[in-house]
Amino acid sequence: MTMLDRKEFRDKLYQILDENTSVAHPLVMELVKPKANWDLLHATTLQGYQLTKNFLTYIEHLFFYCPLPKHKKALLVNMYEEETGRLSGTKNHVRLMEDFIRAIRIDDETRDAAVAYPQTQELIDYRMELCKDPSRYHLGAAAVMVASEGQNLEDTAGQNRHTLLGKVYGVTEQDTLFFSVHAKEDVGHVREGVALVVDLCKDSAMQQEALEVVEHTCKLFQGMYEGVAERHLTGAV
Incomplete structure (x- = not known):
């Protein structure tokens, strides 16, 4: 691959993200159908919780090792919001997810006993x-910063997924703050992530590697959904 100029590389990162997000997975579409599927919602949420518990650790390492001061500041802001929720006027993002889990009738003991399915663990690792x-x-x-943060950018049927979940499962806007906060913040996080990756990749080999990683990470997200679907949604995969 010939080295792309900055705009071409940026556009390619967004293109691969757009083409490989998991929003159209049959599991996601099943969750927002008018008839509630509580077992599927519980299973999907508990797997998502495994990701949420690890996300701050990713950001901490990216901040610590960041070689570019202007991007290090943005990562610090991201980390501060994940840990405190103060920029969004909410709370620690793991706590926000736990609020949603309680709202959908999963008790803390069940939540804490849940473990990652192999596909979920592969994505984490x-x-x-x-x-x-x-x-x-x-x-x-x-x-x-690109593939993972980009998972929350899409709408389903013209509406955010958290809005549709609220309608189907009777949860409130307060209950779904984890999703609504990320739907807003992650637009900026992806933009910052793309800028960081563009600045980091100094040759065509690095660019190609980054593009492949974005695509592969998106496919791992799809794999996580498939892991849930094969256990809780017959015929989805």
Whole structure:
């Protein structure tokens, strides 16, 4: 691959993200059908919680190893919001997710006993290994700041998923703050992530690696949904 100029590379990152997000997975579409599927919602949410519990660790490592001061500040802001929720006027983002889990009738004991399915664990471990390796920093940034943050950007049937979930399962806007906060914040986080990856990739090989990581991370998200679907949604995969 010939090295792309900055605009071409930025556009390609967004293109791959747009083409490989998991919003159209049959599991997601099933969740927002008018008839509630509580078992599927519980299973999907508890797997999502496994990701949420690890996300701050990714950002902490990306902040610590960041070689570019202007991007390090943005990562610090991201980390501060994840830990405190003060910029959004809410709370720690894991606590926000736990609020939603309680709202959909999962008690704390059940929540804490849940474990990652193999597909979910693969996604967790893949990103963790990249973020903890300074020699592959550009790939950790691509996996987390582009592919992962980009999972919350899309609408389903013209509406945010959290809005549709509220209608189907009777949860309130307060209950779904975890999703509404991320739907707003992650637009900026992806923009910052793309800018970071563009600045990091100094040759065509680094660019190609980053593009491949974005695509692969998106496919791992799809794999996580498939792991839930094969256990809780017959015929979805």
